[in-house]
């Protein structure tokens with residue numbers, strides 16, 4: 001997205017000649033979400049988490065703390081995990097967004113990380129799970145997983161779980177990494 005607020009993607013005139021956006025202004029954005037092209041006109045105040053959940057119906061992305069602490073809202077932006085509750089929808093113009101709905105295959109086959117979480121009891125209530133799945137998927141797909149369990153816990157410290165005690169999550173992360181590595 002071009003940072004020039006005065007000219008780029010602006011569908012409405014500035015308020016009274018002011019260069020700031022008003023509450024009714026909309027900005028056109030074009031992005032890819034889970035492989036599908038999306039075009040929308042959004043308020044510059046709209047959070048990416050609200051855009052995904054409210055506008056696109058992708059409610060797999062959860063919203064917990066709404067201020068960047070819990071990690072439940074984690075998605076991938078151009079392949080990098082990011083807090084969708086701290087990202088404005090207009091910031092992802094031109095980007096590739098991957099949400100938890102994009103992990104499973106089109107035939108419903110679970111991603112190895114999803115399967116491992118199920119098999120290793122990496123979830124209980126499941127509220128934190130979409131964020132963990134996105135964080136872990138990034139680590140294992142990029143072969144960045146730490147060698148020790150303490151290292152894995154440190155890598156996942158940006159995601160909070162109030163149920164599991166993390167043992168199942170660490171075990172699931174290791175199992176998924178092993179499966180992905182075995183398939184080369």
Ligand code: FES
Nearest residue numbers: 064066068071085
């Ligand atoms: S909802 Fe985004 S970090 Fe908690």
Ligand code: FES
Nearest residue numbers: 124125161162163
């Ligand atoms: S499984 Fe309940 S918060 Fe993590």
